[in-house]
Amino acid sequence: MVASAQNSEIEITGNLVDKESNEAIGYATIVLGNKKTNQAVDGVITDENGSFKIYSTISDFYIEVSFMGYKTKTITEYNVEDSKVNLGTILLSLDSQTLDEVIVTGEISKTEFKLDKRVFNVGRDISSTGASALEVLNNVPSVNVNIEGQISLRGSTGVQILIDGKPSVLADEESNALGTITADMIESIEVITNPSAKYDAEGTSGILNIILKKGEKKGLNGSISLNTGIPDNHSIGVSLNRRTEKFNLFTQFGAGYRSLPRDSETSNRDLTNATTVNSVGTSFRNETFYNLTLGTDYHINKLNVITLSGNFAYEVEDQPSSNDFDFFDETGLVSSWTRKENTEATNPKWQYELNYKKQFKNKKEHILLFSTLGKFFGKDLSSEFFNTTTFGDDVGGNQQTDTNFQQADYTFKLDYTNPLTDKVTLETGAQYVINDVGNEYEVRDFIDGVFVANEDLTNDFEYNQKVLAFYGTTGYELDTWGVKIGMRAEITDLTTELINTNESNSQNYTNFFPSFHTSYKVSENFSLQAGYSKRIYRPRLFDLNPFFNIRNNFNIRTGNPDLQPEFTDSYELTSIFKIGKASMNASIYHRYTKEVIERISRFEDNVTISTPQNVGTNGATGFEMNGKYSPVKWFTLTGDFNFNYFEREGIFEEQLFDFSGERWSTELGTKIGLPAEIDIEITGNYESDYNTVQGDVAGFAFADIGVRKKILKGKAVINLGIRDVFESRISENFTQQDDFETFSFNQRGRFLTLGFSYGFGKGEAMTYSGGRRR
Structure with a gap:
């Protein structure tokens, strides 16, 4: 009626x-x-x-x-x-x-906007075939991943990486663990530039949360993917899911081999003594890797669910390299030699997690969630370095190193969400995190025909950190307007110790981290969001450990056990609007960071030693815009532009580091649909040059191309991808000081990939990630 x-x-x-x-x-x-x-x-x-x-x-x-x-x-x-x-x-x-029929209808990746985050739903981007999580992240608006794998958000490092909303051994940048996650395994990536107090305060630039796929259809579902590439990049991945009324069993496993070549050049110039050391070489990181995830959701009843899951990954590394060195003084070439390295390593990684989720009868969003997480990462590494003189004086210097690294982390978390009314929601909780790390490192020099331990370079470094946190947030949301405020308190207890030399350092501090978010829907096609949060970046083990790798013993990176954490206040205003067939968002943001951590280089006997130091403040004000335009069904254009102006102020050892500069990046992509279910995808990127405290970093442009063909009514997909088509993606750094100059150059080169994916049961080809999301 x-x-x-x-x-x-x-x-x-x-x-x-x-x-x-x-x-x-x-x-x-x-x-x-x-x-x-x-x-x-x-x-x-x-x-x-x-x-x-x-x-x-x-x-x-x-x-x-x-x-x-x-x-x-x-x-x-x-x-x-x-x-x-x-x-x-x-x-x-x-x-x-x-x-x-399982007709694949998902297209290229797209971004959704929520009150305090953006969700980048990973689609079937062709050029990402066989790619790792790092390469997928590089396609996400606002995110850049340099050639060394360092992640930055809006041009700033200090990013907290989470897997399914929690810390994970797979999110460890230092161990290259993200390389064991392939694009096929990723459902979406949440970009949280201004996290609320509910999230860890760690990460001065914000949080990237990688959501892995987990099937939801009843019955047996699955998919399989095969990838190959040049240079060697071969992998197989299988995803299975079995869902019943009470249980949801899920597993993903994969294995592969990849070779990551890198060409490099370095130059150290002593301006006082007019001497120069140059090096040119190629190194490889050959990896055989295995990854297994297994878990289950047990629905006790409609209101109570227990989830138990585990992940195991294992890498076997072989890292050969060869570098040619030349030493010059004011008279010309003095000596030349070749330094070769043979490195072997095994990296076991595992984690286990238990979650209990209780929903209350009065409302579905009324939830109590308890989780406990344990994770471990180990590295057993041995290296041999041999110097062969090809001209002039004999340089000698054969060496060996052994590293035994072990890291264990434990997280206990309790979260409670209660919608007090239809408009008011309360969130509160607590978290306790334990990080326990040991790094045994030994260097041996070849003296009189035998390798002898170098006591000055050998030590056992131990790192133990505990963080206890409490938070509370309150949200008030109407049809067109909403606001969310919160406060988080974190108590940090950190101890580091050099066992051999009996040197220790302890830090204990308590900090408060407020957050504020609001949104206003002006119309169906125009909305505004604003947010503020305070963040912290705690120095990692590799920032603190004073011992170093001697791969290139003329360019050394070492840690600083006295390093203090960074603190950042972050402000942001974002507009989201639709104009016809175009959707866009634009943001204005400002970040002010204290105790900025910068790597400061010093020069001794033609050797550059880079050490992290706390150097003053940094204020960055920026503008970002990204959008999508689809005038017709067969053509889509996407773009992202980010610009920020920064002002550095600081002093270190009587040297003034006051300067200003700007940095910008842009990405433009297009997807074209052709007859016979063939798609072509082209993406171009540019990252500008920018100033650093002692020099500058060069800009570069690069492009990726992909071609896709659907077969078997969309249940199978064939992909061909070319990453860095023109071999123009580089890392080029300059340091200019009164008494010395340094230069470093690194390049990975072009990568070609070919992939095949097939879905069975009610599953879909793994390159598709559309469909239901919770």
């Missing part, structure tokens, strides 16, 4: 759920149509909880609900009361015929 309505605007609301599982269906399409003309008038997308709200200026309308894999439902009967229509809970049934 249709009740009469007044001529005012009618508000229509509802909630969409799966008929069998009773789970919310997020990001489904809701269409409002005119019954008389049978034409669509307006449309919206359900939020992540399956809820929607749409407005009608006509009283005789219909609602059409649709989502991939489900039968479309049309609603023509409803009651209008006080200019409102509440459709209540709308049940959708699976369309078995559509599921059997």
Whole structure:
């Protein structure tokens, strides 16, 4: 029955759920149509909880609900009361015929916006075939990953990496652990530039949260992917999921081999003594890797779920390298030699996690969550270095090193969320994190025909850090406006010790981290968001450990056990708008960082020694814009632009480090659909040069190309990718001081990849990541 309505605007609301599982269906399409003309008038997308709200200026309308894999439902009967229509809970049934065909409809990656984060849903980007998580991150707006694998967010390092919202051994940058995660395994990446107090305060630039895929369809589902490439980049990956009423069993496993060549050049110039040491060489990081994830969700009942999962990864490394050195003085070439390295390492990594989630009867969003996480990373590494003189004086200097590294981390976390009313939500919780690390390092010099331990370079470094945290947030959200405020307290206890020399350092400090977020929906096509947060960057083990790798003993990087943490205040204003077939967002932001950690180089006997130091403050003000434009179905254009101006102030050992500069980057991509289900994807990137405290970093441009062909009705996909087409992605650093100059250059080169992916059961080809998301 249709009740009469007044001529005012009618508000229509509802909630969409799966008929069998009773789970919310997020990001489904809701269409409002005119019954008389049978034409669509307006449309919206359900939020992540399956809820929607749409407005009608006509009283005789219909609602059409649709989502991939489900039968479309049309609603023509409803009651209008006080200019409102509440459709209540709308049940959708699976369309078995559509599921059997598994038509792949997902396209390139897209970004969604929420109150305090952006969600980059990883699509079927062709050039990412066989790529690691680091290469996927490099495609995410606002994120850059340099040739060395260092991650920056809006041009700043100090980024906290999470896996499924938690710390993980797979997120350890120092161990290259992200290389064991392939693009096929990633569902989405959350970019949180201004995290609320609910999140760890770690990471002065923000948080990147990598969400891994986990099947949700009932029955047995799975997919398999095969990848190969030049230079060697071969892998196989399998994803399986078995879902019943009580259990959801999931596993992912993969194995592969890759060779990562790198060409490098360095130059050290002593301006006082007019001497120069140059080196040119090539190094390889050949890795055989294995990765296994196994877990289960056990639904005790509709309100209680236990999740137990584990991950094991193992790498076997072989790192041969050869570098040619030349030593010059004011008279010319004095000596030349070749330094060769043979390094072997094994890296076991594992983690285990237990989660308990309780939902309360009064509301689905009323949740208590307890989690405990343990993780371990080890490295057993042995290196041999041999110098062969090719001209002039004999340089000698054969050496050996052994490293035994072990890191154990434990996290205990309790989170409680309570929607006190339809508009007010309370969140509170606590967390305790333990980091326990040991690094035994020995250097042996070749003296009189035997290798003898060098006591000056040998030591056992121990690092122990404990962080206890408490937080609380309150959110108030109306239809067009929302606000969220929070406070987090963290108590840090850090101890480092050099066992052999009996040197220790202890730090204990308590800090408070407020956060504030608000959003305002001006219209259906224009919204505003604003946020503030305070962050911390605690020095890592490798920042603190004073001992170093001697691969190139003329360019040494070492740590500083006296290093203090950085603190950053971050402000941001973002607008989100749609103009026709284009969607865009623009942000203005400001970050002010105290106790900035910079690597300061000093020069001794033609050797450059780089050590991290706390040097003053940095204020960065920036502008970022990214968007997407699809004028026709077969053509999509995406772009990202980030610019920031920074001012550095500081002094170190009576040297003034006051200067200002600017840094910008841009990315432009296009996807073109051709006949015969062939797609072409082209992406171009540019990163500008910028000043550092002692020199500058050169800019560079690079491009990626991909081609994809769908076969077997979309159940299988063949991809061809070319990364760094013109071999122009480089790392080039200059240091200029009164008494010395240094230069370093690194380049990885062009990578070609070929991939095949096939979905079976109700699974889909692993290059597809569309569909339901919680």
